[in-house]
Amino acid sequence: DTGVSQNPRHKITKRGQNVTFRCDPISEHNRLYWYRQTLGQGPEFLTYFQNEAQLEKSRLLSDRFSAERPKGSFSTLEIQRTEQGDSAMYLCASSLRGTGRYNEQFFGPGTRLTVL
Amino acid sequence: RKEVEQDPGPFNVPEGATVAFNCTYSNSASQSFFWYRQDCRKEPKLLMSVYSSGNEDGRFTAQLNRASQYISLLIRDSKLSDSATYLCVVNRRDSGYALNFGKGTSLLVTP
Numbered sequence: 696d697t698g699v700s701q702n703p704r705h706k707i708t709k710r711g712q713n714v715t716f717r718c719d720p721i722s723e724h725n726r727l728y729w730y731r732q733t734l735g736q737g738p739e740f741l742t743y744f745q746n747e748a749q750l751e752k753s754r755l756l757s758d759r760f761s762a763e764r765p766k767g768s769f770s771t772l773e774i775q776r777t778e779q780g781d782s783a784m785y786l787c788a789s790s791l792r793g794t795g796r797y798n799e800q801f802f803g804p805g806t807r808l809t810v811l
Numbered sequence: 812r813k814e815v816e817q818d819p820g821p822f823n824v825p826e827g828a829t830v831a832f833n834c835t836y837s838n839s840a841s842q843s844f845f846w847y848r849q850d851c852r853k854e855p856k857l858l859m860s861v862y863s864s865g866n867e868d869g870r871f872t873a874q875l876n877r878a879s880q881y882i883s884l885l886i887r888d889s890k891l892s893d894s895a896t897y898l899c900v901v902n903r904r905d906s907g908y909a910l911n912f913g914k915g916t917s918l919l920v921t922p
Contacts, residue, residue: 726908737815737898737912738855751909786854790908799845800910802854 697721699803701787707809708777715773716806720789727770728800729762730786731755738786744770745792777810784808814838817899817913825921828889832916834882834899841911843902844875846884848895849915855898858884889920 700719708714720727725746730738741760743751746767756762759777764770774781784807788800817834824830836844844861859866861873861882872885882899896915902908 728909730910735819735914737900737914738910740909740911743909753909788910799857799860800908802856804854 699787699789699801701785701803701806703806704804705807705809707811709811710777710779712777713773713775714777714808715771716785716787716808717769717771718787718803719769720787721791721801724789724791724801725767726790726792726800727764728788728790729770729772730788730802732784732786732805733782741772774808777808779810782808782810813913814911815899815901815913817916819914819916821917821919823919823921824889826889826891828920829885829887830889830918831886832884832897832899832918834884834913836880836882836899836901836911838901838911839880841880841901844873844882845900845902845910846871846873846882847898847900847912849898850895855912858897886918889918891920891922894918894920 702717727744729741732738740753742762744764759775762772784805786805787803790800814837846858847855848858849855861875865874870887874883896917898915899913900910
């Protein structure tokens with residue numbers, strides 16, 4: 696499978712626990728994005744990497760959230776001290792620099808987080 | 812006010828019907844425009860990019876009006892398999908490459 700992969704697909708945790716999600720982008724894609732989607736809403740941008748550099752962070756990304764892409768390949772998103780409001784689908788996407796201005800992003804299947 | 816506004820629907824149409832979705836965006840710096848399709852509990856998938864001159868892909872036609880900051884998607888000869896949520900998406904020039912999504916418009920095509 697050459698698409699974007701995410702693990703785990705589902706995560707149930709208790710409030711206050713830390714969770715970490717992983718995203719593996721399409722292999723030749725150097726741009727990687729994290730989005731969050733809640734029920735009835737479109738995805739909302741969280742952060743963006745070009746290679747290993749984190750170039751943009753949304754105001755949605757509170758201090759409890761941290762993302763890394765240490766070798767410019769896979770990325771992790773960690774949420775510390777989870778809250779019930781963190782329950783959402785966390786989507787990862789990737790794109791290839793040099794595809795012109797259209798910036799087509801390809802999404803992974805997402806990690807569904809439930810905080811009890 | 813959200814940057815991308817869509818009528819959430821739902822749009823219920825019979826097979827074979829033509830249906831149109833509209834979308835407006837508020838940031839004139841927006842640079843790229845897309846329609847994504849999302850099936851229930853699945854990830855969004857790119858349906859088509861929207862070019863300034865308008866573009867067509869089979870039964871799907873997308874139009875962009877930069878002056879009015881308006882994007883449309885027309886689906887002709889609807890199929891049952893077209894039932895999904897259609898997300899209007901714009902990319903702001905001043906935000907790097909983050910995509911801004913509308914809430915989506917729900918389409919149900921019935922037999």
